[in-house]
Amino acid sequence: MRILKYVSLDILKNKIVIAYAVMLALFSWSAFGLEDNASKGLLTVLNIILLTVPLMSVLFATIYVYNSNEFIELLVSHPIKRSIIWRALFAGLSLSFVAAFILGAGIPILLFADFETALMMIIASSFLSVIFVAIAFLSNIITRDKAKGIGISILLWLYFALLFDGLVLFLFFQFADYPIEKFVVLLSALSPVDLCRILILLRLDVSAMFGYTGAVFKDYFGTDGGLILSFLLLSLWIIIPYMISIIKFRKRDL
Amino acid sequence: MIETINISKRFGRLQALNNISLSLNKGECIALIGPNGCGKTTLIKSILGMVLPDAGDIIFDGKNIKGDNLYRSHIGYMPQIGRYPENMSIGQIIDLIRYIRNSNEPLDSDLYEQFKISSMTDKKMRTLSGGTIQKISATLAFMFNPKVLILDEPTAGLDPIASEMLKEKIIAARESGKLILITSHLLSELEEIVNGIIFMQDGMVKLHSSTEELKKKTGQETISKSIIQLLKNEQV
Numbered sequence: 045m046r047i048l049k050y051v052s053l054d055i056l057k058n059k060i061v062i063a064y065a066v067m068l069a070l071f072s073w074s075a076f077g078l079e080d081n082a083s084k085g086l087l088t089v090l091n092i093i094l095l096t097v098p099l100m101s102v103l104f105a106t107i108y109v110y111n112s113n114e115f116i117e118l119l120v121s122h123p124i125k126r127s128i129i130w131r132a133l134f135a136g137l138s139l140s141f142v143a144a145f146i147l148g149a150g151i152p153i154l155l156f157a158d159f160e161t162a163l164m165m166i167i168a169s170s171f172l173s174v175i176f177v178a179i180a181f182l183s184n185i186i187t188r189d190k191a192k193g194i195g196i197s198i199l200l201w202l203y204f205a206l207l208f209d210g211l212v213l214f215l216f217f218q219f220a221d222y223p224i225e226k227f228v229v230l231l232s233a234l235s236p237v238d239l240c241r242i243l244i245l246l247r248l249d250v251s252a253m254f255g256y257t258g259a260v261f262k263d264y265f266g267t268d269g270g271l272i273l274s275f276l277l278l279s280l281w282i283i284i285p286y287m288i289s290i291i292k293f294r295k296r297d298l
Numbered sequence: 299m300i301e302t303i304n305i306s307k308r309f310g311r312l313q314a315l316n317n318i319s320l321s322l323n324k325g326e327c328i329a330l331i332g333p334n335g336c337g338k339t340t341l342i343k344s345i346l347g348m349v350l351p352d353a354g355d356i357i358f359d360g361k362n363i364k365g366d367n368l369y370r371s372h373i374g375y376m377p378q379i380g381r382y383p384e385n386m387s388i389g390q391i392i393d394l395i396r397y398i399r400n401s402n403e404p405l406d407s408d409l410y411e412q413f414k415i416s417s418m419t420d421k422k423m424r425t426l427s428g429g430t431i432q433k434i435s436a437t438l439a440f441m442f443n444p445k446v447l448i449l450d451e452p453t454a455g456l457d458p459i460a461s462e463m464l465k466e467k468i469i470a471a472r473e474s475g476k477l478i479l480i481t482s483h484l485l486s487e488l489e490e491i492v493n494g495i496i497f498m499q500d501g502m503v504k505l506h507s508s509t510e511e512l513k514k515k516t517g518q519e520t521i522s523k524s525i526i527q528l529l530k531n532e533q534v
Contacts, residue, residue: 046394046397046398047394047398050386050390050394054383054385054386057385112383113381114381114382114383114384115382115383117348117377117381118381118382118383118391118395119398120346120347120348121346121348121370121373121375121377122370122371122395122398122399123367123368123369123370123371123398123399124367124370124398125367126367295350297309297343297348297349297350298343298348298349
């Protein structure tokens with residue numbers, strides 16, 4: 045617990061997380077203020093969130109973990125389990141980013157959107173923050189080289205935030221004549237960003253814009269079972285990268 | 299007290315440790331010497347659990363250290379180059395380590411006082427000079443009265459006065475029956491401190507004996523001369 049306190053204090057002192065919260069607040073308040081109805085505002089906020097939340101979480105967390113090498117080295121020669129150090133770093137980063145999101149974007153969303161949609165958005169975005177912190181831990185364990193690690197993180201972010209969408213669209217157009225909707229549903233589960241997007245869009249009732257695919261999505265993700273399954277998948281996106289990283293970290297030479 | 303049984307470690311192409319078996323006991327104060335890259339630091343880090351050997355076992359007080367971390371509460375470690383979180387102050391570091399060690403025994407604050415650390419507890423680690431960082435490392439190593447002290451190049455970077463204080467502290471620790479392991483390049487520094495020698499080369503232990511025996515065998519008066527004599531003999 046004491047370690048978690050030190051890590052959290054250190055992250056807050058960094059001020060970048062605070063700047064991130066302020067930036068999110070500025071975006072959200074202005075988006076809701078400029079659009080004439082809350083639904084449109086929410087859509088704008090959603091697009092901003094899906095781009096910035098993963099980017100900030102993954103980049104900051106990657107650099108932070110690399111910079112924590114000294115902290116880790118200081119502690120490992122003392123009677124403390126390695127997993128506790130790793131867990132404290134992970135918890136500190138995750139909590140800071142979730143807190144920054146709720147303080148920055150969460151408050152305006154709660155004020156402008158209807159409660160259920162707002163809740164869905166906050167939960168999905170919190171998941172997104174933690175998922176990308178976990179991905180940052182994975183990049184850290186893949187290579188000791190900081191520049192390489194940051195590179196891997198940026199590539200992963202690019203892939204999930206931009207390339208993956210392109211890939212899905214490409215498949216859509218190439219196989220437009222075939223019934224691949226179900227396949228696309230399956231595919232979207234492979235990207236946490238898309239999963240969050242679908243979850244929130246379905247709440248916004250703009251899924252009609254997607255035509256037939258939207259209807260298929262609604263069939264799969266709109267139900268309670270689909271909702272549970274989606275959050276299960278999102279949890280896996282946290283658990284798998286984090287578990288891989290901690291198993292490797294326990295065996296790492298320092 | 300500490301026993302290593304056939305430990306080996308390879309870093310890529312470099313065989314850092316090659317089948318090392320050692321037995322170290324209470325009251326011994328051992329100089330761990332050898333050329334750069336001979337595996338001294340790797341051996342120390344293996345004992346501390348920072349590096350995990352590819353093969354072999356390390357036994358501390360009769361217990362295998364694999365998967366254990368509590369044995370480290372009996373070890374005080376002073377790294378060669380202490381690296382600390384830059385944003386933390388000296389006070390915070392000491393506070394954190396005290397919390398982790400969670401010891402109820404009275405603290406050994408001799409070095410803390412001698413090095414006058416209390417006057418700079420608010421200073422951030424990034425503002426400190428190399429020598430001051432070494433002082434912090436030394437203080438932390440001795441603070442919790444550990445049974446075993448592992449000191450990696452302890453006097454490098456310290457000013458002569460601080461270096462002398464540390465030496466006296468090491469001798470006092472030896473007298474009180476602790477096991478002390480020191481690496482150093484300056485053999486003359488260790489002359490009046492150590493009572494045993496381990497000489498390593500290419501990841502192997504070439505020599506492990508008490509200083510008395512070594513001097514008798516080579517017929518020299520000082521450790522450094524004995525070692526040089528030994529190396530010469532080997533080359534011939």
